[in-house]
Amino acid sequence: MELLTAAEMSAAERTDIEAGRVTGAELMARAGAGTVDAVLAKWPDLAAGAHRAVVLCGPGNNGGDGFVVARLLAARGWTIDLYLLGRADALPPDARANHDLWRERGEVRALEDAAIAPPAVDGEVLWIDALFGTGLSRPFTLSAVARQLGAAARDPETRVVAIDMPSGWCSDSGRWLGDAAPEARTAADLTVTFHRRKAGHILSDGPTACGQLARVDIGLEAATAPGARPARLVEPDTLAAVSKRPGHKYDHGHALVLTGGAGRTGAARLSARAALRIGAGLVTLGVPGAAQLEVAMHETAVMLRRVDDAEALDTALEDPRLNSLCLGPGLGSERAHALVPAALASGRATVLDADALTAFADAPDRLFSKLHARCVLTPHMGEFARLFPDIAEDLKRTPESGPAASRIDAARAASVRCGAVVLLKGADTVIAAPDGRVLVNAAVYERSVPWLATAGAGDTLAGLIAGLLARGIAPLEAAGTGAWLHVECARRFGPGLIAEDLCGMLPGVLRELGV
Ligand SMILES: NC(=O)C1=CN([C@@H]2O[C@H](COP(=O)(O)OP(=O)(O)OC[C@H]3O[C@@H](n4cnc5c(N)ncnc54)[C@H](OP(=O)(O)O)[C@@H]3O)[C@@H](O)[C@H]2O)[C@@H](O)CC1
Numbered sequence: 478m479e480l481l482t483a484a485e486m487s488a489a490e491r492t493d494i495e496a497g498r499v500t501g502a503e504l505m506a507r508a509g510a511g512t513v514d515a516v517l518a519k520w521p522d523l524a525a526g527a528h529r530a531v532v533l534c535g536p537g538n539n540g541g542d543g544f545v546v547a548r549l550l551a552a553r554g555w556t557i558d559l560y561l562l563g564r565a566d567a568l569p570p571d572a573r574a575n576h577d578l579w580r581e582r583g584e585v586r587a588l589e590d591a592a593i594a595p596p597a598v599d600g601e602v603l604w605i606d607a608l609f610g611t612g613l614s615r616p617f618t619l620s621a622v623a624r625q626l627g628a629a630a631r632d633p634e635t636r637v638v639a640i641d642m643p644s645g646w647c648s649d650s651g652r653w654l655g656d657a658a659p660e661a662r663t664a665a666d667l668t669v670t671f672h673r674r675k676a677g678h679i680l681s682d683g684p685t686a687c688g689q690l691a692r693v694d695i696g697l698e699a700a701t702a703p704g705a706r707p708a709r710l711v712e713p714d715t716l717a718a719v720s721k722r723p724g725h726k727y728d729h730g731h732a733l734v735l736t737g738g739a740g741r742t743g744a745a746r747l748s749a750r751a752a753l754r755i756g757a758g759l760v761t762l763g764v765p766g767a768a769q770l771e772v773a774m775h776e777t778a779v780m781l782r783r784v785d786d787a788e789a790l791d792t793a794l795e796d797p798r799l800n801s802l803c804l805g806p807g808l809g810s811e812r813a814h815a816l817v818p819a820a821l822a823s824g825r826a827t828v829l830d831a832d833a834l835t836a837f838a839d840a841p842d843r844l845f846s847k848l849h850a851r852c853v854l855t856p857h858m859g860e861f862a863r864l865f866p867d868i869a870e871d872l873k874r875t876p877e878s879g880p881a882a883s884r885i886d887a888a889r890a891a892s893v894r895c896g897a898v899v900l901l902k903g904a905d906t907v908i909a910a911p912d913g914r915v916l917v918n919a920a921v922y923e924r925s926v927p928w929l930a931t932a933g934a935g936d937t938l939a940g941l942i943a944g945l946l947a948r949g950i951a952p953l954e955a956a957g958t959g960a961w962l963h964v965e966c967a968r969r970f971g972p973g974l975i976a977e978d979l980c981g982m983l984p985g986v987l988r989e990l991g992v
């Protein structure tokens with residue numbers, strides 16, 4: 478399923494409206510009705526009886542959705558206090574029409590930047606944040622209102638529903654515009670979005686701000702504009718096929734994972750086991766002489782080959798069956814400098830992680846000039862910033878206008894620059910290919926696995942990807958599938974996970990996938 482930007486969403490809307498399939502007014506009516514349905518689905522206690530809501534409407538179509546929600550709740554017998562930011566006569570047409578319908582029934586008060594005292598009621602007030610959605614173009618300046626919505630969302634007794642996006646958060650990037658303190662930012666218990674999830678629901682702080690996410694179908698047929706290439710979420714039905722065809726072990730590829738020196742082989746061993754578990758036919762650890770005994774004592778199914786230097790790697794790579802390489806985990810800077818160029822010169826599908834990336838921090842272009850389209854770089858944000866400092870800077874700088882630079886933009890720009898697949902790790906792992914395709918593996922909301930932030934987890938991910946590459950899966954799909962399986966293994970194990978536990982979860986995860 479696509480993850481859209483604001484521009485891609487409005488292109489989808491335009492495509493269907495221009496084709497005469499739907500009108501803006503119909504979309505707004507469905508968005509409002511869908512929001513009410515999502516609220517009642519989340520809180521069934523609100524379905525019966527009359528309750529009270531404070532609805533905050535903004536100056537655009539997000540506000541228009543708010544008027545629809547107010548009208549539908551009032552029709553259910555609710556008491557509504559509705560506030561509008563800006564002038565009714567400046568509302569865009571569909572929002573204006575819904576404002577007028579609301580006026581037949583209720584009051585509109587002017588929203589000012591002061592805390593709103595909800596009228597005393599028996600029971601609670603439901604807050605509806607319909608101030609800004611995908612049209613947020615500059616920082617949210619009603620700081621008292623933002624503070625109040627944030628506090629209400631954090632208060633377990635009070636419910637806040639954000640329409641499309643908690644106002645003030647950029648729906649492309651999941652970043653807050655401007656530099657308000659965390660407690661002066663809006664938040665929600667439930668965010669209801671339309672058609673497709675927006676990238677900002679998944680990226681950066683978006684999930685924390687949104688609380689829980691509900692997606693409502695509003696009958697748009699076009700995913701986005703024809704020819705657009707939005708990011709896609711990695712989901713079970715989009716995984717690269719991981720089931721094995723019957724055949725000899727050599728039909729499933731042979732991965733070579735290079736280790737560091739004595740006492741530093743653990744990371745590469747984790748990678749090698751992951752590559753084997755995900756189904757590479759054979760996996761060999763390339764070990765310097767001094768570490769041979771150490772590795773031999775630990776590994777049984779993984780093979781071992783002495784690789785002291787670039788020359789030895791060249792010799793090893795004379796075997797055409799070695800079709801995937803993994804360099805970086807525990808490799809050490811010296812070995813990285815020696816082995817990475819030789820590995821890349823071979824043209825093999827290659828995963829570069831950890832030391833294989835940081836070794837080139839002083840002169841990233843020296844690395845980039847050797848990369849090719851079958852390489853996958855797997856940096857975390859720190860490693861990414863060393864290789865792509867200017868791109869990382871765009872993500873660090875406080876955004877003053879919307880839409881803000883996102884992690885999708887960053888990974889895409891990095892991939893185009895270096896000519897390889899770039900997997901930027903995080904709870905929102907973004908994987909970009911040089912041709913502009915982007916996958917996002919979301920470990921947020923119900924897939925959140927904070928315990929996956931543990932030593933060696935990244936080494937396992939690198940190995941999973943190397944194993945999938947060995948099996949002939951294309952780099953972008955191998956990286957996306959590896960990242961998805963990695964999170965699934967962590968979910969299956971649960972808290973208390975250490976990196977050694979991940980691979981043991983893989984058979985169960987694969988079984989559940991029907992592999
Ligand atoms: N697309 C679709 O298919 C559908 C869209 N739908 C709904 O429409 C929403 C998008 O509507 P939208 O484009 O009118 O944008 P919206 O978020 O209401 O804000 C724009 C207004 O806010 C203003 N403004 C911005 N920032 C500001 C600030 N900090 N402080 C003050 N003002 C600020 C901005 O001013 P401007 O930048 O023009 O000066 C403009 O006036 C979308 O999220 C969804 O809820 C649904 O009905 C279903 C179908």
Ligand SMILES: [K+]
Pocket residue numbers: 539606607608609610639640641642643644
């Ligand atoms: K909103």
